[in-house]
Amino acid sequence: MRCARALKAIDRMDLRETRDPGSALAEHLTSCPDCAREFRRQAALMDLLGRGDPPGEIPDLAPAVLRCLPPRRTYRESLRWVAAAALALAALGLGYVLGRAWAAADSSSAPSGAMMTAYGQALADEPFGSLERAYSGLRPGVETVSDGRSGP
């Protein structure tokens, strides 16, 4: 075994269960004082790391953790939230119903599509024409304007 391989083998050894380097490495260690020294150092390092004592006194963390929790929601507070949500939903529903009713009422008094087309045509024929002329286009048979042109 060469030194580079022996050193890698030593690095890998955690020496937790056995201090036996294995036959191939052991043979190398007997003939190589440098690697033997590294093996001794590794064993000493493992002894140093091996102390399993807890790192100082363990503080009681429970009071501090419980203090950091978000405030508990009471039953009365939860009830208030439910009531507020219900009210908001009711308001939304009412708004929707009223909106629909208003839209229905509005559509019955709005001009029909044919009326709007005629009004648009009148404006296109005579961009600066009066409203009376446009109106006459919407109501055939009713003469409202006498500007020299004949109505529809």
Next chain:
Amino acid sequence: MARAAVGDRDALGILVRRHQSGVYSIARRYLGDGSEAEDVAQEAFLRLWEAAARYRPEKPLPAYLRTITVNLCLDRRRRPALVPIADPGAIQGTSDSEAGLLAAERQEALQKALADLPPAQRMAVVLFHLEGLPVAETARLLDVGVKAAESLLSRARRSLREKLADLLD
């Protein structure tokens, strides 16, 4: 845990007292500072509280808490203070004798050498050598494969041997 999941604070208190030593120990050994370790440990339990409803009992709670703690520690990227290996009080208890002084001196040197390691190597040493976890669990906590964890440990051990050569001879 099931009680904590439905908002039982007393249950969380019991969980904290049952598992605080494991959580605090990792944080203290990695960060090297008691108050910072307390912050991390508290944060770990608060995360547990937030995730309690999603917790699946197939995963053991200590392992779950270790995962949270390791991630919180590694998120604190700055260099740690000295990494405590053993209770300083326990060392001082024997410091009357020459052997006690020597032990304290060796522990202090080791703490300094550990604090100089890169974060992943330091955490690997904390988990495997100081906490005594298996290499597979160390790998899982570091989110690497077993071979990569072994490699981290090998490099850490070589680095420590070089830094502590005088002490170890």
